[in-house]
Amino acid sequence: MQSVKIGILGLGTVGSGTVNVLTRNSREISRRAGRDIEIYRAADRDLDKPKGCDTSAINLTDDAFDIINDPEIQIVVELIGGTGVAKELVIKAIENGKHVVTANKALIAIHGNELFELAQEKGVTISFEAAVAGGIPIIKAMREGLAGNRIEWLAGIINGTGNFILTEMREKGRDFADVLAEAQALGYAEADPTFDIEGIDAAHKLTIMASIAFGIPLQFDKCYTEGISRIAQEDVLNANELGYRIKHLGIAKKTTAGVELRVHPTLIPQRRLLANVNGVMNAVVVKGDAVGPTLYYGAGAGSEATASAVVADIVDIVRALTTDPENRVPHLAFQPDALKDTPILPMSEVVTSYYLRIHTLDKPGVLADITRILSNEGINIEAILQKQPEEHEGMVPIIMLTQAVVEKNMDQAIAQIEALDTVPDSIMRIRMESLGG
Numbered sequence: 001m002q003s004v005k006i007g008i009l010g011l012g013t014v015g016s017g018t019v020n021v022l023t024r025n026s027r028e029i030s031r032r033a034g035r036d037i038e039i040y041r042a043a044d045r046d047l048d049k050p051k052g053c054d055t056s057a058i059n060l061t062d063d064a065f066d067i068i069n070d071p072e073i074q075i076v077v078e079l080i081g082g083t084g085v086a087k088e089l090v091i092k093a094i095e096n097g098k099h100v101v102t103a104n105k106a107l108i109a110i111h112g113n114e115l116f117e118l119a120q121e122k123g124v125t126i127s128f129e130a131a132v133a134g135g136i137p138i139i140k141a142m143r144e145g146l147a148g149n150r151i152e153w154l155a156g157i158i159n160g161t162g163n164f165i166l167t168e169m170r171e172k173g174r175d176f177a178d179v180l181a182e183a184q185a186l187g188y189a190e191a192d193p194t195f196d197i198e199g200i201d202a203a204h205k206l207t208i209m210a211s212i213a214f215g216i217p218l219q220f221d222k223c224y225t226e227g228i229s230r231i232a233q234e235d236v237l238n239a240n241e242l243g244y245r246i247k248h249l250g251i252a253k254k255t256t257a258g259v260e261l262r263v264h265p266t267l268i269p270q271r272r273l274l275a276n277v278n279g280v281m282n283a284v285v286v287k288g289d290a291v292g293p294t295l296y297y298g299a300g301a302g303s304e305a306t307a308s309a310v311v312a313d314i315v316d317i318v319r320a321l322t323t324d325p326e327n328r329v330p331h332l333a334f335q336p337d338a339l340k341d342t343p344i345l346p347m348s349e350v351v352t353s354y355y356l357r358i359h360t361l362d363k364p365g366v367l368a369d370i371t372r373i374l375s376n377e378g379i380n381i382e383a384i385l386q387k388q389p390e391e392h393e394g395m396v397p398i399i400m401l402t403q404a405v406v407e408k409n410m411d412q413a414i415a416q417i418e419a420l421d422t423v424p425d426s427i428m429r430i431r432m433e434s435l436g437g
């Protein structure tokens with residue numbers, strides 16, 4: 001049988017990994033797919049830059065549209081990134097009747113609704129396993145493996161760069177900027193690394209997972225997003241002392257009032273598996289009503305780990321080339337006309353417990369003022385840790401763990417505490433999750 005011809009757009013970290021995996025494992029892959037897969041063409045706008053793969057047998061171009069317009073190519077693999085030219089290329093590819101594989105979470109989270117509709121209309125598939133948690137087959141697991149469940153919640157470490165930074169800070173006391181530079185050199189970070197640090201990349205991935213879990217349209221703009229750049233070494237140490245770890249989590253939860261969709265640093269008990277996921281590794285816990293909690297773990301970024309997911313998507317498409325489009329697995333797990341518009345809850349309505357770090361002046365009565373304000377807002381204190389002033393330029397850091405409270409009450413309490421003369425700095429708050437049941 002004739003080989004299936006694919007065209008790759010972008011030969012950077014993931015593009016070159018994809019060439020390497022497809023080439024090295026070509027025999028195994030053909031046995032699985034039932035057809036040979038041929039890298040017919042590849043495009044990179046910067047062909048002079050050395051590539052991380054052998055391109056001698058590939059017909060190269062610096063114009064990605066050459067590939068989109070090539071009638072021989074059945075599958076386009078978009079590994080350029082971003083929502084500019086990548087969107088234009090994907091739309092043109094679909095219009096030209098080509099299937100698309102992409103690792104681009106920004107594109108799917110922001111434009112997925114319209115792209116899937118177009119793909120549906122044209123009878124082609126957009127596959128995006130590499131877009132969420134890199135090499136971990138989380139999309140496949142949720143979309144197919146958990147299809148019998150009502151998914152209740154999911155929580156995950158879904159940014160490799162951020163987890164690498166937090167791990168190095170905790171284990172080696174390393175400086176934030178220094179670790180970020182290393183993550184960039186290793187090819188983990190986004191083109192704009194603020195996407196990693198400020199939680200935007202994790203929010204893209206969480207948006208995609210929440211749609212697949214709950215059967216709702218993609219709503220990236222409603223995702224609450226907070227990064228890790230404000231976390232200080234003292235918070236990492238305090239958490240440790242209290243039996244917790246700080247992890248940058250994406251959390252999606254179905255409640256009776258709506259769906260919680262939030263990315264933020266989170267204190268989780270040290271004994272939880274997620275607390276022990278370190279470095280560039282990612283992990284996602286998905287709780288289904290029938291199966292209970294399930295855990296998916298693996299490399300969340302990196303050249304060949306991500307390529308593993310890209311190639312799996314290519315194999316899936318090749319296997320399904322002759323099937324009727326109506327019989328393919330729906331892009332977002334639920335049939336397009338069965339998606340529900342369950343509301344996304346504003347952050348002010350989310351209920352969690354908190355870690356608070358309050359720097360106070362060393363004066364009598366400060367603690368009493370703080371506890372009075374918290375109590376007036378209905379906030380119960382679970383634990384208090386008071387540090388010595390000497391190490392903190394005369395300030396007394398007070399660390400508190402609270403019981404669960406609705407976020408708007410905590411907002412009000414924090415505003416009142418910050419207004420006290422004895423509290424000159426802004427308060428650090430980190431939400432807590434038990435991740436039990």
Ligand SMILES: NC(=O)c1ccc[n+]([C@@H]2O[C@H](COP(=O)([O-])OP(=O)(O)OC[C@H]3O[C@@H](n4cnc5c(N)ncnc54)[C@H](O)[C@@H]3O)[C@@H](O)[C@H]2O)c1
Pocket residue numbers: 009010011012013014015043044045046062063064079080081082085103104105130131134187188189190191300301302303306
């Ligand atoms: N790096 C990872 O670990 C990883 C993991 C999962 C997903 N992703 C996603 O994969 C995509 C690619 O990421 P990457 O890390 O490989 O990026 P990269 O910067 O290493 O590679 C992008 C490549 O695209 C080329 N390019 C840019 N504009 C182009 C254009 N108009 N036409 C042709 N080529 C063009 C660049 O020259 C570069 O070689 C992004 O969407 C990213 O979010 C990356």
Ligand SMILES: N[C@@H](CCO)C(=O)O
Pocket residue numbers: 131133134158159160161162188189190196201300301302
């Ligand atoms: N920049 C992303 C790449 C994988 O999506 C990360 O660090 O997780």
Ligand code: NA
Pocket residue numbers: 129130131132133134135136137138139309
């Ligand atoms: Na994945």
